[in-house]
Amino acid sequence: MTVHYPNGKQTNYQQVTNAPQSASKPNLSLYGKRGMSLEEEINDSNAYYLAKEIAVIHKKPTPIQLVKVDYPKRSAAVIKEAYFRRASTTDYNGVYRGYYLDFDAKETRNKTSFPLKNFHEHQINHLKACIKQGGICFAFLKFTTMDLIYLLPATKLFTYWDQQGDDGRKSIPLQNIEQDGFQIKYQLNPIIPYMSAVDKMIAELEK
Amino acid sequence: MTVHYPNGKQTNYQQVTNAPQSASKPNLSLYGKRGMSLEEEINDSNAYYLAKEIAVIHKKPTPIQLVKVDYPKRSAAVIKEAYFRRASTTDYNGVYRGYYLDFDAKETRNKTSFPLKNFHEHQINHLKACIKQGGICFAFLKFTTMDLIYLLPATKLFTYWDQQGDDGRKSIPLQNIEQDGFQIKYQLNPIIPYMSAVDKMIAELEK
Numbered sequence: 300m301t302v303h304y305p306n307g308k309q310t311n312y313q314q315v316t317n318a319p320q321s322a323s324k325p326n327l328s329l330y331g332k333r334g335m336s337l338e339e340e341i342n343d344s345n346a347y348y349l350a351k352e353i354a355v356i357h358k359k360p361t362p363i364q365l366v367k368v369d370y371p372k373r374s375a376a377v378i379k380e381a382y383f384r385r386a387s388t389t390d391y392n393g394v395y396r397g398y399y400l401d402f403d404a405k406e407t408r409n410k411t412s413f414p415l416k417n418f419h420e421h422q423i424n425h426l427k428a429c430i431k432q433g434g435i436c437f438a439f440l441k442f443t444t445m446d447l448i449y450l451l452p453a454t455k456l457f458t459y460w461d462q463q464g465d466d467g468r469k470s471i472p473l474q475n476i477e478q479d480g481f482q483i484k485y486q487l488n489p490i491i492p493y494m495s496a497v498d499k500m501i502a503e504l505e506k
Numbered sequence: 507m508t509v510h511y512p513n514g515k516q517t518n519y520q521q522v523t524n525a526p527q528s529a530s531k532p533n534l535s536l537y538g539k540r541g542m543s544l545e546e547e548i549n550d551s552n553a554y555y556l557a558k559e560i561a562v563i564h565k566k567p568t569p570i571q572l573v574k575v576d577y578p579k580r581s582a583a584v585i586k587e588a589y590f591r592r593a594s595t596t597d598y599n600g601v602y603r604g605y606y607l608d609f610d611a612k613e614t615r616n617k618t619s620f621p622l623k624n625f626h627e628h629q630i631n632h633l634k635a636c637i638k639q640g641g642i643c644f645a646f647l648k649f650t651t652m653d654l655i656y657l658l659p660a661t662k663l664f665t666y667w668d669q670q671g672d673d674g675r676k677s678i679p680l681q682n683i684e685q686d687g688f689q690i691k692y693q694l695n696p697i698i699p700y701m702s703a704v705d706k707m708i709a710e711l712e713k
Contacts, residue, residue, distance in 0.1 A: 355635045360569035381585040397640030401599035433604030
């Protein structure tokens, strides 16, 4: 089902299993995949990486504050009242080539810059903590009206985030993202082949 | 609030924030911490490791299948009908010393062996996939009536899991867990000092 979140983002609540989505849709073309949200594109790519034993990356479930739960006899527990909570981490993490990966995914309808208000302080703090432990951390930034996706290393994101107060700039210009990040071009499988950019980040770390 | 899960386990739904729990309870003694569930003990230990910048490990939220959500004007969205789903991964993961950590935590009231039915096929498969990517994977096994906690490396767990059909044994004898695993003895901070056992697993991997 499609749920409209308080932040206006749509999320698809399909059961995410270990089985690759593509296994049940062998004829799904790139054209057929168009119209996906960034989250769906990432989940689809992660299902491919998992099936091919390339990486194990999962989206974390949205945290829920439970208030009332019924336990009917002989059937499943029913949540009758609950609220969405703010996560204390980013949405995605996992393991690839022995490295811990951690990232978040954000979208904008803007065309020339990416608003920093898409990020929250606790997400930045979480990414900083993971970097300190040797994790490979980044963010996907998607310009939805132009179908442009960039992978921006977290250390670059921190620079823009921490400068916010100084010059008053509340967004990252697209040309800076082009310089500091990696453009991820759509293909069929995985639809977002982002591990090639991750390979470059790992090579940089191992220098 | 305390929620009774379909599997009979109790889970505490306190907000997990980046702030260490111990920061707000500076005088909490080991005695005061007794009576915690294994999940609370692990969360408390992870909060300590996070605060001390030793490791970044979080419990994943329980996945929920949303059915009905109300969006009242000028107030937060209310979940009116939802169900607990089975997770496709383990409950905990994160990063420590550049390594990806992944584990689950299980309890038994048994005294001489740990029943394998506490684990699910998809959790074992997830751990196997993470091992292939170079992750450090394990399980906490707690014998609740004796307050005994062991960290069992996932590769050892696989051996018992995969032998289930052969000799018909559906549990791991405690003496085998003592041999194959690491006993984690309670202390004050962190209450479960499990990173020392993880250090030994990393040393084994780096040999």
